[in-house]
Amino acid sequence: MVVKEAVVGVSARHAHLSQEDLEKLFGEGYELEPLRDLSYKGVFAAKETVSIKTEKGVMENIRVLGPVRKQTQIELARTDCFKLGIKPPVRESGKLADSAPVTLIGPKGEIELPEGAIIAARHIHIGLDTLEEWGKESGDTVKVRVGGERGVVFDNVVLRGAGQGIHTELHLDTDEANAALLNTGDKVEVILEG
């Protein structure tokens, strides 16, 4: 059994907005204001937040991440989804066909999106150089082992290769991190089968 290492990044619920939706929610010509850089290259937490509205209630303070994307995508933990009474599918980022409809509220407007809400599929951001060193291809899956009193093995963790020389980072949502008592910055074992 070949074991490698990855660093954990925990993602709380958040929103990626298209420029068009950003302007509908925050006003014409609006631009996101970066609050702090995230570990993943070029991505930042913005000053802006939005609310999600469902029949069951409103969830406020959903952090917007920048820069803007081609299509608006809302990433929620399943705990959030029960609270909101919605059932988004588990999906890789960007694969939004048949994802859940969602209504967003901003300071200047409200939009009803026919799709865009997902529960993010856990994945590892990895450089193409490291991927080659591991003998894997982007899209392959691995297992991740976590020790400790809430030790678990996560199955079906997708490797997402891009760039060179970036550090190898396991992205989990808050349910997954809390189930395993993990925090951002913790180290975990990646198990390469065979």
Next chain:
Amino acid sequence: MVVKEAVVGVSARHAHLSQEDLEKLFGEGYELEPLRDLSYKGVFAAKETVSIKTEKGVMENIRVLGPVRKQTQIELARTDCFKLGIKPPVRESGKLADSAPVTLIGPKGEIELPEGAIIAARHIHIGLDTLEEWGKESGDTVKVRVGGERGVVFDNVVLRGAGQGIHTELHLDTDEANAALLNTGDKVEVILEG
């Protein structure tokens, strides 16, 4: 590898109260009113709920389970704990020494408990007859395997033997269940090592 089966029971945050604390919160001589029986023998969800108050805020509608216990115990998911800004330890039910302090609010009063809040350690309720059949003792740990797109193996699952002929039930909190896309009533594999 020997594989057995268990049924999942998901526990949302809840409170077990002592008679003394119940009366402080709901009034002298108060008795819990059963709302519905839970799968685990003799335990019921009560009509009553309490609120938890911390420096960070108030969490309402924490369901009380009955019957009353010797000591008040509040079981929270780690997601709840982040929201409340408290850090209870992962503990087996009833092991409350050095657990987290917690302030409870009821319709007739408020109590500050020096201990009582925990994150419940996952466990399997199992009959002594089944335990013997499995060649295990109460307190032993096993692994639990869950399939599907969010497949995981939970390590360190404690077997808690009591009674005879009861069904074998894995108790998880909402973080653990959501991390693995499990619902109450789902079936999982229990892996007996060696």
